[in-house]
Amino acid sequence: MGQSDIWTERYRPTKFEEVVGQQEIIKRVRSLVQAMNIPHFLFSGPAGIGKSTLALIIVKELFGDAWRENYLELNASDERGIDVVRQKVKDFARTKALENVPFKVIFLDEADALTREAQQALRRTMENYTNTCRFILSCNYSSAIIDPIQSRCVVFRFKLLEKKDISEVAKRIADKESLKLSPDAFDTLYEASEGDCRRAINLLQATASVSPDINSEMINMIAASNKPAGIRIVLDYALAGDFVNARDRLLDVMLKESVSGTDVIKEIQREVWNMQIEPEVKVRLTEKTGEIEFRMTEGSDEFVQLQSLLASFVLAGQGKAT
């Protein structure tokens, strides 16, 4: 295991047998790797359940200490366009692998961030370098990946980690770092992490930086620091009829906390049910919220759309539905 003081790295499994959960997938991948020849992979599943980790284990098993020279990691949502991705792939794939493995490995994270057109281009790239490179693509939803790419890959659907998995990881870390977790802390950690192991470990480390005696309340407090906290206040202003202040606060929250419009809308959708308004109005607001979320996925301006939603809340505050 790594030497880093960042626990997600220090406790990242480096061997197949260390991985928690996903046992079926591990078994199959392992046999492929042991044959020293792997196909292209497509790993699908939500964040923080071991997709990147498995890719790293694969290259470490294949290349040993020389894995860094034979492994390229790209994140589609951070790279600017498919052309950048292609150029990087080209530069990397030009040279041959050094070890006795006849190919290098490229890990393209969040491949579903690519548009369909970009994926078509990617497919060509995959074909062009198929002699020298293997691709491991990861995505949240495999349905967002075009069929021609899916058919070129062995697809693995990762499952959400269960409570026992997260608890086991937490226990391992607690032993090594001499932490004391109260029994309910495990429950809270699992709930706050939503089955995302990376988030669970980060929460654990952030909480541990306050005290090594960890209870449920502390974890909740740390977890809350990352919720768009101001959203409730924004909605309260809107309900009170103060639209201008509501939208001012909203922009503030979005900018200062780097919260995207989609995150805001999720929070709003949850908050609607906690509000003191008629159930009938709640339903109408939820309908409107859903419409706004859809528009965002369609490429509308997030802030214009959110203002439209806030205006509906102003009406809801007066007991009227839109």
Next chain:
Amino acid sequence: MHKNLAEKYRIKKYIDIVGQEKAVLDVKNFLKEFPKKKGLIIYGPAGTGKTSLALAATLENDYDVLELNASDLRNRAKLEEVLKPATLQKSLFKKGKILLMDEVDGVTGSDIGGVPELIRILETTKHPIIMTCNDVWQTKLSSLRQKCKLVEMKALPIPYVIEILKKVAAKENIKRDENFFHKISIKSQGDIRAALNDLQSYHLVDSVVDMNEKRDVEDNIFNILKRIFKERQDFLTIFDTTKMSLDEILLWIEENIPKEYKNEALAKAYHALGKADVFRGRIYRNQHWRFLVYQNIFQSAGISYAKNSPGTGFTKYEPPKRILRIWLNNQKMEKKKTISKKYAKFVHCSIKRVMRDFNTLRPILKKPSVQKQLDLSEDEIAFLNK
């Protein structure tokens, strides 16, 4: 009538110029003081007499005039070829020479070198250069502006337009009632050339003046907002009269809706704006420009009819603040981004995700050993400790 009236009755002397006394004085002073400033820019809306004033100046002083239309000389090579020799030659018969450069708006910016070349010519010229343009405040003219004296000509007040129309009509033997002149004058919005053209055309066909058919004049954003929120007219052509992009206008409307509407009307207006934005998004996604017409209507009539009766009175509209705030925030958050970038690479996940979880990660990033491992700069560490 062989000639169009606007050309036929173009004024020749200072004394014929009505309603622009200040501008006349400024031009006189400029020529008197030459070469203190070598260039003069007369600016103002179309048809207010900018070119006439410049021509009057040359005639009154018995100068030769070399007239150039900047739109014809769109690039540096041509400018140099035509204008430069002219600025250095002496006039053969007359006392002096004035270079008249109409519509400098048409000179290109730094791309082909139009404006810089014009400035170089200004520095070497032996003759005064008078330029005209509609909008002197556009950025591409900023360097030119500093080198020149500026004279503004405002749109002529309606009574002056009527006066001019009547004079011309008398000479042309056009006999119409008071109302006719009145309507043409109002329609012209202070543009004399337009008024004279209308006089000519309406008189010929002997028709009544159609007041709803407005002259195309460059409109500013405040007028557009006023038309949307209060006047409710010409929705189909409302955005044709401005150079501002639809998207920028959308931002202005977005900012100012709360100044005009409350409650139900507010909600309705933002719904319309939301719809306009949906179509805007679809245009960008699909490059389907036909959708522009929908964006257009939601963004004008959609906003306007959010309220039963249009607004009255004066509203002080404000420019959109959102873009500026985003920019300022990006400046402030620059460090957050660079830290996230270093961290993301180290832990194999996306920068976006790190930015989102930044608050949870902050205590971890505060550890000196982590900061060392990520190779954070002093600025970045200072940002974390803030």
